[in-house]
Amino acid sequence: MALTHQDIARIANLARLDLQPEESARMLGQINAFFDIVTQISQVDTSGVLPMAHPLDAMPTMPPINLRLRSDAASEPNDRQANQRSAPAVERGLFLVPKVIE
């Protein structure tokens, strides 16, 4: 099943990508070429197989790690200046963004 121009526009919006028309056209062709090799996965009988989200899930010898949480204690120093050093727009320690509430 091939994707359409409408699909590309819909996904680009979901992914927050502003694609130029020629870029969208090229991407449509390339993504459809990829989905040509994807069709074979629908032929595979996976009934009864659990999805594998993670390699640790397949390691016979490892204990489950899904619920591992670190202790709720402050561990990192507050280093706002270093953390904001690479921000595009900062004022008085705050990240600046365009107005979102009229």
Added chain:
Amino acid sequence: MDELHNQSVAQLAALLKNKKVSAVEVATRFLARLGGNPHNAFLDINSEVTLAQARESDAKLSAGTAGPLEGVPIAHKDVFVTKDLATTAGSRMLSGYRSPFDATVVARLRQAGMVTLGKLNCDEFAMGSANENSAYGAVNNPWNTAHVPGGSSGGSAAAVAARLTPAATGTDTGGSIRQPAAFCGITGIKPTYGRASRYGMVAYASSLDQAGPMARSAEDCALLLSAMCGPDLDRDSTSLDAAAEDFSAGLGHNLNGLRVGVPKEFFGEGLAADVRRAIDAALTQLQAQGATLVPIALPRTELSIPVYYIIAPAEASSNLSRFDGVKFGHRAADFADLTDMYKKTRAEGFGQEVKRRIMTGAYVLSHGYYDAYYLQAQKIRRMIADDFQSAFAQCDVIAGPVAPTTAWKLGDKSDDPVASYLADIFTLPASLAGLPCMSLPVGLGEGGMPVGLQLIGNYLLEAKLLNVAHQYQLATEHHQQQPGVAA
């Protein structure tokens, strides 16, 4: 003594420890080789930072408090964040980015004494197999500069091959350590998923990304891997709770009785004749050293391509949503409102391959397609992992080619992403399963381009892989061949 830049990690560590040479002398020698940025391998070099680290190392060497690799230079793939050097992940999105901290792998290697030479070029966000997707220009292959070095750790592989650094870090999501190691004639290992901390590694596909060392021999990789790995339980939720190991301690076993599984799916029509010749010769050599070859099947090898290129982009589309022009990285100059700012920022900051993977990932995760694509891929992923467990009932390690061909020419596949994906066929299965795997040079193919043998082991058995590779390298000289020097 041979030139300093030809010394291995092990040799340099010994020279430094025995005060035959100082860390500053070693660093100065390597920095001098980086002038003009050969092969476009480096993205950031700061000699003051390097020399300051070298002076610290000399002080520790004098005080007798040196780490095991004190004063030995290393360079890091640019997906590892570093406090004192820029980190771009090969993307325009992170141009000029400075991390407030060092990645765990970077910190651990420094703790072991290693001196950072700089940051290495790579495919943007580690997405690519030729290092042509870097926003800062392609890397070329030291064996023939008209060819790609492989990717995504192409800068790492080229720098080690060209003796610009004795060691480098790489990351491997679907082959990004093994394939460039093969294309550049060096040795590299991806450990078991979770062995090396992902803290401070710019994320591409979190259930696959894994760090590993790249160097000129298995002996050097063992030293580096021992320093890199170990639990990082508070900072990486998928870090394995498996004690750090001294991988160098396990390198002395002969290969008598070793069962080497040879998957028939790795030797099909798509395998180039020159690669097959070199791989067959390597397998014969392993037999001569006492190993037995066992035919095995990995029946879902071909399926690993669509499965990987669904799962990895799905995870990437989620991971890369953090690049929104707010907290770090590029922000578009002109926009109408917040949503427009996101869209223009991301359109300007990301390159073509990254956009393609974000789009593919968003699509396979979107309503109505999730079950048919993403969930189905995850189920086949488990079948692929199970196939390996069946295979390991019959053999100790699996061996085959890393890639179907040697390094192709720059530009050959850059307009055809699917052709590039297909070339990843032999590295993807072990990545999907999370198994340790490595590449070692086993000779040259047509045009004098290197061929890499892939070894795959069961979970946590890196020591076994490294031993097989080391025994092979004790008996052969392929790993000592270098670009521009006749054998």
